[in-house]
Amino acid sequence: MSFDGSPPLVSLADYERVATERLGEQAASYIFGGAGEEITLRDNFAAWRRLALLPRMLVGVGRRDPSVELLGVRRPHPVLIAPTAFQRLTHPEADVATARAAAATSTIMCLSTLASTSPSALADAVPEATRWFQLYVFADRGVTREVVAGAAEHGYEALVVTVDRPVLGVRERELSSQVRSLTVEGLTDAFKSTGPATPADFTAVIDPDLNWSDIERFVAESPLPVLVKGILTAADARLALEHGAAGVIVSNHGGRQLDTVLSGADALPAVVDAVGDQLDVLVDGGIRRGTDVIKALALGARAVLVGRPILWGLGLGGAEGVQRVLELLLAEVDNALALVGAPRAGDLDRTMVARAPWG
Ligand code: FNR
Numbered sequence: 001m002s003f004d005g006s007p008p009l010v011s012l013a014d015y016e017r018v019a020t021e022r023l024g025e026q027a028a029s030y031i032f033g034g035a036g037e038e039i040t041l042r043d044n045f046a047a048w049r050r051l052a053l054l055p056r057m058l059v060g061v062g063r064r065d066p067s068v069e070l071l072g073v074r075r076p077h078p079v080l081i082a083p084t085a086f087q088r089l090t091h092p093e094a095d096v097a098t099a100r101a102a103a104a105t106s107t108i109m110c111l112s113t114l115a116s117t118s119p120s121a122l123a124d125a126v127p128e129a130t131r132w133f134q135l136y137v138f139a140d141r142g143v144t145r146e147v148v149a150g151a152a153e154h155g156y157e158a159l160v161v162t163v164d165r166p167v168l169g170v171r172e173r174e175l176s177s178q179v180r181s182l183t184v185e186g187l188t189d190a191f192k193s194t195g196p197a198t199p200a201d202f203t204a205v206i207d208p209d210l211n212w213s214d215i216e217r218f219v220a221e222s223p224l225p226v227l228v229k230g231i232l233t234a235a236d237a238r239l240a241l242e243h244g245a246a247g248v249i250v251s252n253h254g255g256r257q258l259d260t261v262l263s264g265a266d267a268l269p270a271v272v273d274a275v276g277d278q279l280d281v282l283v284d285g286g287i288r289r290g291t292d293v294i295k296a297l298a299l300g301a302r303a304v305l306v307g308r309p310i311l312w313g314l315g316l317g318g319a320e321g322v323q324r325v326l327e328l329l330l331a332e333v334d335n336a337l338a339l340v341g342a343p344r345a346g347d348l349d350r351t352m353v354a355r356a357p358w359g
Protein backbone atom coordinates (compact mmCIF):
# COMPACT_ATOMS: atom_id res chain seq x y z
CA MET A 1 0.00 0.00 0.00
CA SER A 2 1.27 3.48 -0.82
CA PHE A 3 -0.19 6.98 -1.11
CA ASP A 4 0.05 9.63 -3.84
CA GLY A 5 2.96 7.90 -5.54
CA SER A 6 5.00 7.99 -2.31
CA PRO A 7 7.12 4.95 -1.38
CA PRO A 8 5.20 1.88 -0.15
CA LEU A 9 4.43 1.58 3.56
CA VAL A 10 6.75 -1.18 4.77
CA SER A 11 6.44 -1.05 8.55
CA LEU A 12 3.79 -0.31 11.14
CA ALA A 13 5.69 2.91 11.84
CA ASP A 14 5.04 3.96 8.23
CA TYR A 15 1.32 3.39 8.78
CA GLU A 16 1.47 5.44 11.96
CA ARG A 17 3.19 8.34 10.22
CA VAL A 18 0.75 8.48 7.33
CA ALA A 19 -2.25 7.98 9.64
CA THR A 20 -1.04 10.95 11.68
CA GLU A 21 -1.19 13.05 8.53
CA ARG A 22 -4.49 11.78 7.16
CA LEU A 23 -6.91 10.92 9.94
CA GLY A 24 -9.36 13.64 10.88
CA GLU A 25 -8.86 15.45 14.18
CA GLN A 26 -11.48 13.55 16.19
CA ALA A 27 -10.34 10.11 15.04
CA ALA A 28 -6.68 10.99 15.50
CA SER A 29 -7.05 12.34 19.02
CA TYR A 30 -9.26 9.40 20.04
CA ILE A 31 -6.89 6.80 18.60
CA PHE A 32 -3.48 8.25 19.40
CA GLY A 33 -4.25 9.72 22.80
CA GLY A 34 -3.39 8.34 26.21
CA ALA A 35 -3.99 9.35 29.82
CA GLY A 36 -2.32 12.17 31.72
CA GLU A 37 1.15 13.02 30.50
CA GLU A 38 1.14 9.86 28.36
CA ILE A 39 4.16 8.46 30.22
CA THR A 40 2.73 4.94 30.18
CA LEU A 41 1.60 5.35 26.58
CA ARG A 42 5.17 6.10 25.50
CA ASP A 43 6.65 3.47 27.79
CA ASN A 44 4.45 0.71 26.36
CA PHE A 45 6.41 1.12 23.15
CA ALA A 46 9.78 1.81 24.79
CA ALA A 47 9.68 -1.15 27.19
CA TRP A 48 9.87 -3.79 24.45
CA ARG A 49 12.85 -1.89 23.10
CA ARG A 50 14.66 -2.04 26.44
CA LEU A 51 14.84 -5.80 26.00
CA ALA A 52 17.68 -7.32 24.02
CA LEU A 53 17.48 -10.62 22.18
CA LEU A 54 20.03 -13.42 22.66
CA PRO A 55 19.75 -15.44 19.46
CA ARG A 56 20.89 -19.05 19.05
CA MET A 57 22.73 -20.17 15.91
CA LEU A 58 22.85 -23.30 13.79
CA VAL A 59 19.58 -24.75 14.96
CA GLY A 60 18.09 -25.17 11.47
CA VAL A 61 15.38 -22.64 10.76
CA GLY A 62 14.30 -23.58 7.23
CA ARG A 63 10.89 -24.75 8.42
CA ARG A 64 9.15 -22.38 10.77
CA ASP A 65 5.93 -22.64 12.73
CA PRO A 66 4.52 -19.59 14.53
CA SER A 67 1.47 -21.47 15.82
CA VAL A 68 0.50 -21.32 19.49
CA GLU A 69 -2.04 -23.01 21.73
CA LEU A 70 -4.66 -20.64 23.05
CA LEU A 71 -7.52 -21.70 25.33
CA GLY A 72 -6.71 -25.27 24.38
CA VAL A 73 -6.94 -24.66 20.63
CA ARG A 74 -4.03 -24.50 18.15
CA ARG A 75 -3.97 -21.16 16.39
CA PRO A 76 -1.86 -20.43 13.32
CA HIS A 77 -0.04 -17.51 14.94
CA PRO A 78 0.12 -15.50 18.19
CA VAL A 79 -1.24 -12.11 17.07
CA LEU A 80 -4.79 -11.00 17.95
CA ILE A 81 -6.76 -7.86 17.17
CA ALA A 82 -7.37 -5.97 20.42
CA PRO A 83 -10.88 -4.68 21.08
CA THR A 84 -11.24 -1.05 20.06
CA ALA A 85 -14.42 0.98 20.34
CA PHE A 86 -16.05 3.28 17.79
CA GLN A 87 -14.21 2.10 14.66
CA ARG A 88 -16.69 3.99 12.47
CA LEU A 89 -14.92 7.16 13.55
CA THR A 90 -11.97 5.82 11.54
CA HIS A 91 -13.62 4.15 8.53
CA PRO A 92 -17.25 3.73 7.37
CA GLU A 93 -16.91 -0.06 7.12
CA ALA A 94 -15.58 -0.16 10.68
CA ASP A 95 -15.50 -3.58 12.40
CA VAL A 96 -16.71 -5.39 9.28
CA ALA A 97 -13.57 -4.32 7.42
CA THR A 98 -11.44 -5.31 10.41
CA ALA A 99 -13.10 -8.73 10.58
CA ARG A 100 -12.49 -9.35 6.87
CA ALA A 101 -8.80 -8.68 7.43
CA ALA A 102 -8.86 -10.94 10.48
CA ALA A 103 -10.34 -13.76 8.40
CA ALA A 104 -7.83 -13.20 5.58
CA THR A 105 -4.90 -13.54 8.01
CA SER A 106 -6.36 -16.16 10.40
CA THR A 107 -6.24 -13.63 13.20
CA ILE A 108 -8.70 -13.70 16.10
CA MET A 109 -10.67 -10.47 16.29
CA CYS A 110 -11.92 -9.25 19.65
CA LEU A 111 -15.03 -7.09 19.21
CA SER A 112 -15.63 -4.29 21.72
CA THR A 113 -18.89 -3.87 23.64
CA LEU A 114 -18.65 -0.26 22.46
CA ALA A 115 -18.14 -1.27 18.83
CA SER A 116 -19.72 0.53 15.91
CA THR A 117 -21.08 -2.84 14.76
CA SER A 118 -23.29 -5.14 16.82
CA PRO A 119 -22.05 -8.67 17.60
CA SER A 120 -24.82 -10.20 15.49
CA ALA A 121 -24.30 -7.89 12.50
CA LEU A 122 -20.59 -8.65 12.51
CA ALA A 123 -21.20 -12.40 12.74
CA ASP A 124 -23.63 -12.19 9.81
CA ALA A 125 -21.28 -10.06 7.70
CA VAL A 126 -18.08 -12.06 8.25
CA PRO A 127 -19.02 -15.47 9.64
CA GLU A 128 -15.62 -16.88 8.66
CA ALA A 129 -13.70 -14.66 11.11
CA THR A 130 -12.79 -16.17 14.48
CA ARG A 131 -14.27 -13.75 17.02
CA TRP A 132 -13.95 -13.08 20.74
CA PHE A 133 -16.20 -10.61 22.54
CA GLN A 134 -14.94 -7.92 24.91
CA LEU A 135 -17.39 -7.14 27.70
CA TYR A 136 -17.93 -3.90 29.54
CA VAL A 137 -20.17 -4.67 32.45
CA PHE A 138 -23.09 -2.28 32.80
CA ALA A 139 -24.65 -1.18 36.03
CA ASP A 140 -27.82 -2.62 34.45
CA ARG A 141 -27.04 -6.34 34.70
CA GLY A 142 -30.06 -7.21 32.57
CA VAL A 143 -28.45 -5.43 29.64
CA THR A 144 -25.14 -7.12 30.42
CA ARG A 145 -26.77 -10.55 30.38
CA GLU A 146 -28.43 -9.77 27.03
CA VAL A 147 -25.12 -8.69 25.54
CA VAL A 148 -23.30 -11.82 26.78
CA ALA A 149 -26.07 -14.13 25.57
CA GLY A 150 -25.99 -12.43 22.16
CA ALA A 151 -22.25 -12.97 21.84
CA ALA A 152 -22.51 -16.65 22.76
CA GLU A 153 -25.40 -17.16 20.33
CA HIS A 154 -23.48 -15.61 17.47
CA GLY A 155 -20.38 -17.76 17.63
CA TYR A 156 -18.01 -15.61 19.69
CA GLU A 157 -15.54 -18.03 21.23
CA ALA A 158 -14.40 -16.24 24.38
CA LEU A 159 -15.53 -13.49 26.71
CA VAL A 160 -12.90 -10.86 27.50
CA VAL A 161 -13.99 -8.87 30.55
CA THR A 162 -12.19 -5.53 30.70
CA VAL A 163 -11.58 -4.49 34.30
CA ASP A 164 -9.32 -1.45 34.05
CA ARG A 165 -11.96 1.06 33.07
CA PRO A 166 -14.34 1.51 36.03
CA VAL A 167 -14.12 5.23 35.25
CA LEU A 168 -12.58 6.99 32.28
CA GLY A 169 -8.90 7.96 32.39
CA VAL A 170 -7.85 11.60 32.24
CA ARG A 171 -7.60 12.00 28.49
CA GLU A 172 -6.69 15.48 27.50
CA ARG A 173 -6.49 14.95 23.76
CA GLU A 174 -10.06 13.59 23.72
CA LEU A 175 -11.30 16.52 25.75
CA SER A 176 -9.59 19.23 23.79
CA SER A 177 -10.66 17.93 20.38
CA GLN A 178 -14.20 17.27 21.71
CA VAL A 179 -14.58 13.70 20.50
CA ARG A 180 -18.35 13.39 20.38
CA SER A 181 -20.12 11.84 17.40
CA LEU A 182 -19.90 8.27 18.66
CA THR A 183 -22.48 5.57 18.08
CA VAL A 184 -22.68 1.95 19.23
CA GLU A 185 -24.87 -0.30 17.15
CA GLY A 186 -25.06 -3.21 19.61
CA LEU A 187 -26.44 -1.06 22.41
CA THR A 188 -28.94 1.05 20.53
CA ASP A 189 -31.88 -1.17 21.48
CA ALA A 190 -30.67 -1.83 24.98
CA PHE A 191 -30.33 1.83 25.83
CA LYS A 192 -32.87 3.29 23.45
CA SER A 193 -30.01 5.63 22.63
CA THR A 194 -31.16 8.66 20.77
CA GLY A 195 -28.00 9.57 18.93
CA PRO A 196 -24.31 10.33 18.94
CA ALA A 197 -22.55 10.64 22.28
CA THR A 198 -19.16 11.28 23.87
CA PRO A 199 -16.81 8.69 25.48
CA ALA A 200 -17.93 10.00 28.88
CA ASP A 201 -21.59 9.30 28.03
CA PHE A 202 -20.77 5.67 27.33
CA THR A 203 -18.56 5.41 30.40
CA ALA A 204 -21.45 6.52 32.57
CA VAL A 205 -23.28 3.23 31.95
CA ILE A 206 -20.32 1.03 32.97
CA ASP A 207 -20.48 -0.31 36.53
CA PRO A 208 -17.65 1.16 38.65
CA ASP A 209 -18.45 -1.36 41.43
CA LEU A 210 -17.58 -4.45 39.40
CA ASN A 211 -15.67 -6.92 41.61
CA TRP A 212 -14.26 -10.44 41.71
CA SER A 213 -17.56 -12.06 42.65
CA ASP A 214 -18.97 -10.68 39.37
CA ILE A 215 -16.14 -12.39 37.51
CA GLU A 216 -17.00 -15.62 39.29
CA ARG A 217 -20.63 -15.21 38.24
CA PHE A 218 -19.68 -14.64 34.58
CA VAL A 219 -17.53 -17.76 34.70
CA ALA A 220 -20.43 -19.75 36.14
CA GLU A 221 -23.10 -18.36 33.81
CA SER A 222 -21.24 -17.90 30.54
CA PRO A 223 -20.86 -20.84 28.19
CA LEU A 224 -17.67 -19.17 26.97
CA PRO A 225 -14.23 -19.15 28.60
CA VAL A 226 -13.62 -15.88 30.45
CA LEU A 227 -10.44 -13.84 30.16
CA VAL A 228 -9.79 -10.86 32.42
CA LYS A 229 -8.28 -7.92 30.54
CA GLY A 230 -6.35 -5.20 32.33
CA ILE A 231 -4.28 -7.11 34.89
CA LEU A 232 -0.88 -5.68 35.89
CA THR A 233 0.03 -7.51 39.11
CA ALA A 234 0.72 -11.08 40.22
CA ALA A 235 -1.78 -10.63 43.06
CA ASP A 236 -4.65 -9.85 40.67
CA ALA A 237 -3.59 -12.65 38.33
CA ARG A 238 -3.88 -15.09 41.27
CA LEU A 239 -7.36 -13.74 42.03
CA ALA A 240 -8.35 -14.26 38.39
CA LEU A 241 -7.23 -17.86 38.73
CA GLU A 242 -9.08 -18.33 42.04
CA HIS A 243 -12.28 -16.92 40.53
CA GLY A 244 -12.25 -19.28 37.58
CA ALA A 245 -10.88 -17.23 34.67
CA ALA A 246 -9.36 -19.14 31.78
CA GLY A 247 -6.83 -16.43 31.09
CA VAL A 248 -5.61 -12.92 31.81
CA ILE A 249 -4.56 -10.15 29.49
CA VAL A 250 -1.71 -8.13 30.92
CA SER A 251 -2.64 -4.66 29.72
CA ASN A 252 -2.84 -1.02 30.72
CA HIS A 253 -5.48 -0.26 28.08
CA GLY A 254 -2.93 1.20 25.70
CA GLY A 255 -1.86 3.83 28.26
CA ARG A 256 -5.36 5.34 28.17
CA GLN A 257 -6.47 4.79 31.76
CA LEU A 258 -4.06 5.39 34.68
CA ASP A 259 -0.90 7.17 33.67
CA THR A 260 2.47 5.98 35.10
CA VAL A 261 1.37 2.35 35.58
CA LEU A 262 3.81 -0.31 34.37
CA SER A 263 4.00 -1.25 30.72
CA GLY A 264 2.71 -4.61 29.56
CA ALA A 265 6.28 -5.71 28.86
CA ASP A 266 7.45 -4.92 32.39
CA ALA A 267 4.35 -6.30 34.14
CA LEU A 268 4.32 -9.57 32.18
CA PRO A 269 7.08 -11.64 33.86
CA ALA A 270 5.60 -11.47 37.39
CA VAL A 271 2.16 -12.46 36.09
CA VAL A 272 3.61 -15.39 34.14
CA ASP A 273 5.54 -16.50 37.24
CA ALA A 274 2.37 -16.34 39.35
CA VAL A 275 -0.16 -18.09 37.07
CA GLY A 276 1.47 -18.94 33.75
CA ASP A 277 1.38 -22.68 34.35
CA GLN A 278 -2.38 -22.59 35.02
CA LEU A 279 -3.81 -19.75 32.95
CA ASP A 280 -3.26 -18.45 29.46
CA VAL A 281 -1.43 -15.15 29.86
CA LEU A 282 -1.68 -12.67 26.97
CA VAL A 283 -0.21 -9.20 26.77
CA ASP A 284 -0.77 -5.97 24.87
CA GLY A 285 0.50 -2.40 24.62
CA GLY A 286 3.09 -1.01 22.24
CA ILE A 287 3.52 -4.14 20.10
CA ARG A 288 4.75 -2.75 16.77
CA ARG A 289 7.44 -5.19 15.56
CA GLY A 290 7.90 -8.90 15.09
CA THR A 291 10.68 -8.68 17.67
CA ASP A 292 8.17 -7.30 20.22
CA VAL A 293 5.95 -10.32 19.60
CA ILE A 294 8.72 -12.87 20.08
CA LYS A 295 9.96 -11.11 23.24
CA ALA A 296 6.44 -11.37 24.69
CA LEU A 297 6.31 -15.09 23.89
CA ALA A 298 9.83 -15.61 25.24
CA LEU A 299 8.72 -14.02 28.53
CA GLY A 300 5.86 -16.51 28.72
CA ALA A 301 2.89 -14.89 26.99
CA ARG A 302 0.77 -17.21 24.86
CA ALA A 303 -0.19 -14.46 22.44
CA VAL A 304 -0.29 -10.69 22.01
CA LEU A 305 -2.96 -8.18 21.04
CA VAL A 306 -2.47 -5.19 18.80
CA GLY A 307 -4.65 -2.10 19.08
CA ARG A 308 -3.74 1.14 17.37
CA PRO A 309 -1.87 -0.28 14.33
CA ILE A 310 -5.11 -1.98 13.28
CA LEU A 311 -6.83 1.40 13.33
CA TRP A 312 -4.03 3.02 11.31
CA GLY A 313 -4.52 0.34 8.65
CA LEU A 314 -8.30 0.71 8.83
CA GLY A 315 -8.17 4.47 8.46
CA LEU A 316 -5.78 4.36 5.53
CA GLY A 317 -7.20 1.47 3.57
CA GLY A 318 -10.23 -0.25 5.13
CA ALA A 319 -10.03 -4.06 5.14
CA GLU A 320 -7.04 -4.02 2.81
CA GLY A 321 -5.17 -1.63 5.09
CA VAL A 322 -5.80 -3.78 8.18
CA GLN A 323 -4.80 -6.91 6.28
CA ARG A 324 -1.57 -5.28 5.16
CA VAL A 325 -0.72 -4.19 8.73
CA LEU A 326 -1.27 -7.75 9.98
CA GLU A 327 0.71 -9.26 7.11
CA LEU A 328 3.63 -6.93 7.77
CA LEU A 329 3.67 -7.82 11.46
CA LEU A 330 3.31 -11.55 10.79
CA ALA A 331 6.13 -11.47 8.22
CA GLU A 332 8.32 -9.80 10.84
CA VAL A 333 7.39 -12.49 13.38
CA ASP A 334 8.43 -15.17 10.90
CA ASN A 335 11.69 -13.34 10.21
CA ALA A 336 12.42 -12.89 13.91
CA LEU A 337 11.76 -16.57 14.68
CA ALA A 338 14.32 -17.52 12.03
CA LEU A 339 16.97 -15.05 13.12
CA VAL A 340 16.62 -15.66 16.85
CA GLY A 341 17.00 -19.38 16.23
CA ALA A 342 13.57 -20.47 17.47
CA PRO A 343 11.86 -21.91 14.40
CA ARG A 344 8.76 -22.90 16.37
CA ALA A 345 7.09 -20.30 18.56
CA GLY A 346 7.25 -22.90 21.34
CA ASP A 347 11.08 -22.84 21.17
CA LEU A 348 11.18 -19.31 22.60
CA ASP A 349 12.09 -18.99 26.27
CA ARG A 350 13.49 -16.52 28.75
CA THR A 351 17.13 -17.37 27.98
CA MET A 352 16.59 -15.46 24.72
CA VAL A 353 15.81 -12.06 26.30
CA ALA A 354 17.81 -9.83 28.62
CA ARG A 355 17.78 -6.24 29.85
CA ALA A 356 19.38 -4.27 27.04
CA PRO A 357 22.61 -2.40 27.80
CA TRP A 358 21.17 0.56 25.92
CA GLY A 359 17.99 0.55 28.09
C1 FNR B 1 -8.86 0.71 23.07
N1 FNR B 1 -8.84 -0.31 24.00
C2 FNR B 1 -10.02 -0.90 24.39
N2 FNR B 1 -10.00 -1.96 25.25
C3 FNR B 1 -11.15 -2.57 25.60
O1 FNR B 1 -11.11 -3.52 26.38
N3 FNR B 1 -12.34 -2.15 25.08
C4 FNR B 1 -12.43 -1.12 24.21
O2 FNR B 1 -13.52 -0.78 23.76
C5 FNR B 1 -11.24 -0.44 23.87
N4 FNR B 1 -11.28 0.63 23.03
C6 FNR B 1 -10.10 1.19 22.58
C7 FNR B 1 -10.14 2.20 21.64
C8 FNR B 1 -8.95 2.73 21.15
C9 FNR B 1 -8.99 3.81 20.11
C10 FNR B 1 -7.70 2.24 21.61
C11 FNR B 1 -6.40 2.77 21.08
C12 FNR B 1 -7.67 1.25 22.56
C13 FNR B 1 -7.55 -0.86 24.48
C14 FNR B 1 -7.06 -1.96 23.54
O3 FNR B 1 -7.87 -3.09 23.59
C15 FNR B 1 -5.61 -2.40 23.87
O4 FNR B 1 -5.53 -2.78 25.22
C16 FNR B 1 -4.55 -1.35 23.55
O5 FNR B 1 -4.92 -0.57 22.45
C17 FNR B 1 -3.22 -2.03 23.26
O6 FNR B 1 -2.22 -1.09 23.04
P1 FNR B 1 -1.71 -0.62 21.58
O7 FNR B 1 -1.50 -1.85 20.73
O8 FNR B 1 -2.75 0.28 21.04
O9 FNR B 1 -0.44 0.07 21.91
Ligand code: LAC
Residues within 6 Å of the ligand: 085, 114, 165, 199, 253, 256
Ligand atom coordinates in the same frame (compact mmCIF):
# COMPACT_ATOMS: atom_id res chain seq x y z
C1 LAC C 1 -11.32 3.51 25.21
C2 LAC C 1 -12.43 2.61 25.54
C3 LAC C 1 -13.66 2.70 24.86
O1 LAC C 1 -10.20 3.23 25.61
O2 LAC C 1 -12.11 1.45 26.12
O3 LAC C 1 -11.58 4.53 24.57
